[in-house]
Amino acid sequence: MAAVTAPAVAPLIERKSKLGYAVADALTIAWRNLKGMSRTPEIIMFSTIQPIIFVLTFRYVFGGSIDTGIPGLPYVDFLMPGVFLQTVAFGAMNTGIGLADDLHKGLIERFRSLPMSRSAVLAGRALSDLVRNSGVVVLMVAVGYLVGFRIHTNVGAFLAALLLLLAFSVAFSFIFAYIGMAAPSSEAAQAGSFPILALLVFASTAFAPAEGMPGWLQAYNDVQPVSVMAKALRALMIGGETAAPVLHAVLWIVGLAVVVMPITVNKYRRAA
Amino acid sequence: MEQPAILAEGLEKRFGDVAAVVGVDLAVPEGTVLGLLGPNGAGKTTIVRMLTTILKPSAGKGTILGFDVATQSDEVRERIGLAGQYAAVDDNLTGRENLIMVGRLTHQPRGGIVARAGELLERFGIADAGDRPAKTYSGGMRRRLDLAAALVHRPRVLFLDEPTTGLDPAGRLELWTVIEELVADGATLLLTTQYLEEADRLADRIVVIDHGGVIAQGTASELKRELGNTIVEVVLADPSDLDAAKSLLGEVGPTDLGDDRRSVQVKVLDSGPAVLDVVRRLDEAGLAPTSLKVREPSLDDVFLSLTGHSATDDEET
Ligand SMILES: Nc1ncnc2c1ncn2[C@@H]1O[C@H](COP(=O)(O)OP(=O)(O)OP(=O)(O)O)[C@@H](O)[C@H]1O
Ligand SMILES: [Mg+2]
Numbered sequence: 001m002a003a004v005t006a007p008a009v010a011p012l013i014e015r016k017s018k019l020g021y022a023v024a025d026a027l028t029i030a031w032r033n034l035k036g037m038s039r040t041p042e043i044i045m046f047s048t049i050q051p052i053i054f055v056l057t058f059r060y061v062f063g064g065s066i067d068t069g070i071p072g073l074p075y076v077d078f079l080m081p082g083v084f085l086q087t088v089a090f091g092a093m094n095t096g097i098g099l100a101d102d103l104h105k106g107l108i109e110r111f112r113s114l115p116m117s118r119s120a121v122l123a124g125r126a127l128s129d130l131v132r133n134s135g136v137v138v139l140m141v142a143v144g145y146l147v148g149f150r151i152h153t154n155v156g157a158f159l160a161a162l163l164l165l166l167a168f169s170v171a172f173s174f175i176f177a178y179i180g181m182a183a184p185s186s187e188a189a190q191a192g193s194f195p196i197l198a199l200l201v202f203a204s205t206a207f208a209p210a211e212g213m214p215g216w217l218q219a220y221n222d223v224q225p226v227s228v229m230a231k232a233l234r235a236l237m238i239g240g241e242t243a244a245p246v247l248h249a250v251l252w253i254v255g256l257a258v259v260v261m262p263i264t265v266n267k268y269r270r271a272a
Numbered sequence: 273m274e275q276p277a278i279l280a281e282g283l284e285k286r287f288g289d290v291a292a293v294v295g296v297d298l299a300v301p302e303g304t305v306l307g308l309l310g311p312n313g314a315g316k317t318t319i320v321r322m323l324t325t326i327l328k329p330s331a332g333k334g335t336i337l338g339f340d341v342a343t344q345s346d347e348v349r350e351r352i353g354l355a356g357q358y359a360a361v362d363d364n365l366t367g368r369e370n371l372i373m374v375g376r377l378t379h380q381p382r383g384g385i386v387a388r389a390g391e392l393l394e395r396f397g398i399a400d401a402g403d404r405p406a407k408t409y410s411g412g413m414r415r416r417l418d419l420a421a422a423l424v425h426r427p428r429v430l431f432l433d434e435p436t437t438g439l440d441p442a443g444r445l446e447l448w449t450v451i452e453e454l455v456a457d458g459a460t461l462l463l464t465t466q467y468l469e470e471a472d473r474l475a476d477r478i479v480v481i482d483h484g485g486v487i488a489q490g491t492a493s494e495l496k497r498e499l500g501n502t503i504v505e506v507v508l509a510d511p512s513d514l515d516a517a518k519s520l521l522g523e524v525g526p527t528d529l530g531d532d533r534r535s536v537q538v539k540v541l542d543s544g545p546a547v548l549d550v551v552r553r554l555d556e557a558g559l560a561p562t563s564l565k566v567r568e569p570s571l572d573d574v575f576l577s578l579t580g581h582s583a584t585d586d587e588e589t
Pocket of ligand 1: 287290310312313314315316318466
């Protein structure tokens, strides 16, 4: 029978650079997260069924009574960029929940005793959630197509919009990663994230144009990130003035990346 | 090269006002087993977490194979395996995937990881369940998977925190056998337990801790000799002889009446000569015992005389 412990002086290890380890370890954790997701159908349900219900409800129930504000533009073409955003925004909550689980379940004790890269749990979580978000967005594009969603620009602009969306999803998820780490449990992380998401997603221009809103709400939606992103995505998918809204969105993404990511990484360093 | 595999000097940990560990010294030579014995809240887990780099000591130092746990944590982590008090396995991964994950995270050569996982599943008797998610495992299977995960990277120094707590007697026996095999392979092992029997069976040396500090140490037999007394128990045919027998045997050693009101217990140091002495005196006085028993001290007796409370006194659940 093979010996269980090694009498050798040096441990049997594949030598890599520090960065090499960081990447390899993050990939391993992302692999583990994706495996886990594939075996928890409720997470897949939550991240796919819910946006599909939104598409159907808004498209067929409310759609008829919402004026897009752009003459001749079908509501479904206005709606879908908002649904894409809603999908990744709520996906960000799962990042926090997953991270809270990672840090509060027994497994973190093992991770802390392994010679793995310290950043791996956070980086792996961000990576696996990017993969999940990408999958859900592709699914939503297909669902949108089935209910009549069409782009008015070109494929290049559409792909740029999806890239912008995914970049936003990563930066935005770091807010909820922070909440996940600050929360004592994954349930608390969910409870803490929801009001913030509601304020950002439901009180936004994701589903209805700002024109019908009271002035103070319009002012809020001129600056809040979800509405700013919605404007940029619509510009890229529907057309019209593009440079300014996209720049505004990029500024939000860079701003989140520069301000929130270091705070979250720092919190993670102390928590992990 | 005669440096101990595990060394702790003045190790301390405070959590705010709580002094969880106070000035603990340990030295575990390579290839030996140290049993860390103590009741709930004694500080066992805290000591293990400091020596496995999970917690920074508040004071003092610890080294593993010469590497400092506080400043050389990567070198330490490459060389240790930990099976903590609560099994740290990923419920959504299969047993095999759990081991593969640990193999990757300990940076084992890619080609060998899958084979290693299979070998460990075999060895720990969970090969049949190897491709089922760990959430379907029984408590004993989780423990074994956890232990297997601690061994993926062939660590030279192993920490097992209460490895058999929560297992049924058969499961415990099975795990003991596995641990004995590891030791036979030459692992250095630090094992914590609340079970005196377990320390007695598995450990070369035992360190007894209570309230965060070391209160006794030695081999099991040293501890027994030092602190426990052998008890000679005489059960009398006629309970009315009890008081006469008690005063008679008082000259052999301190006596007590048994709870059953039919026996006299004599504490002695060396059982052989004492038994002869007891028999001779009883015979001379014409007192007939129905039975005569010699009871060696259990480690429980040792613990009781050390701490004034039984090892399992404040056990929850
Ligand atoms: N993170 C912590 N914060 C505050 N107090 C702690 C913490 N960890 C442990 N303690 C305290 O330190 C003391 C020692 O705890 P420890 O877990 O090391 O005991 P133990 O010997 O492992 O007990 P058990 O047999 O119950 O596992 C206890 O009083 C415990 O409440
Ligand atoms: Mg403990």
